[in-house]
């Protein structure tokens with residue numbers, strides 16, 4: 001199947017009460033892992049690339065890998081999404097490169113670090129919405145700031161500081177109305193990367209009440225949870241058992257994500273868990289056969305370990321079994337839908 005606009009997938013998820021994991025990719029093995037998991041669970045998927053991934057892999061390699069994934073998996077709807085676009089220019093270049101969805105993260109200024117003003121966020125998001133919707137492409141926006149930094153993107157807020165930058169449910173309504181974005185990333189106290197919480201999170205630091213409140217006010221708003229890896233202890237244990245040194249850390253429990261899904265969360269960004277799975281498998285392979293030097297010897301188990309994580313999330317988030325139900329809508333179809341909205 002050709003790549004589909006992400007909005008089509010989010011609408012189907014909302015109608016059927018499920019969430020969709022958005023996995024980050026940088027290379028062939030990661031894309032293959034996601035597609036294996038999607039095939040085995042019959043799941044529609046969101047594959048996303050950060051700015052860092054686009055420069056690491058080069059846009060052309062990424063694009064052709066995605067097209068190969070679509071070609072080899074005609075029954076799996078795939079949305080290709082730019083994660084954390086830092087400026088309209090980044091989003092426009094992604095659209096030109098064939099991405100079917102972009103995130104304009106105007107919660108930070110163009111440097112990807114400084115928390116931005118409301119006016120700036122509205123202005124750049126609207127600009128991207130106008131450009132993207134004219135081409136049928138989906139736009140995710142962000143209001144509020146997450147903690148941490150990933151791939152050079154983030155205000156570097158600590159777990160405590162992130163609490164001062166949560167999404168305000170009242171502002172969220174105004175922001176969506178003013179920008180016309182398709183999906184809204186919300187800040188609820190999570191951070192990017194592996195070090196989200198120092199203790200198992202409670203409702204005091206992982207503010208699911210913010211999601212419930214936004215859903216109550218805007219039941220049709222597709223929310224996105226960033227920084228939502230669960231950081232499973234067993235993946236950290238494998239890394240540390242084979243020479244790694246990952247300190248004690250906690251992620252977002254899958255049960256909390258499921259509660260989010262019951263309250264309007266449709267896209268859940270998962271990257272760290274896959275990174276942990278890959279690294280653990282490679283460390284284990286290195287340790288078990290020190291004479292081996294064929295990269296396939298350690299990349300194969302790494303790819304398989306990531307596929308297992310992807311499968312578990314697809315099942316937990318409810319997207320499994322839904323590949324066939326998603327409408328076969330194209331970018332051209334979505335151009336008409338957006339035209340009717342603005343007419």
Ligand SMILES: [Zn+2]
Pocket residue numbers: 084192226227269
């Ligand atoms: Zn993010």
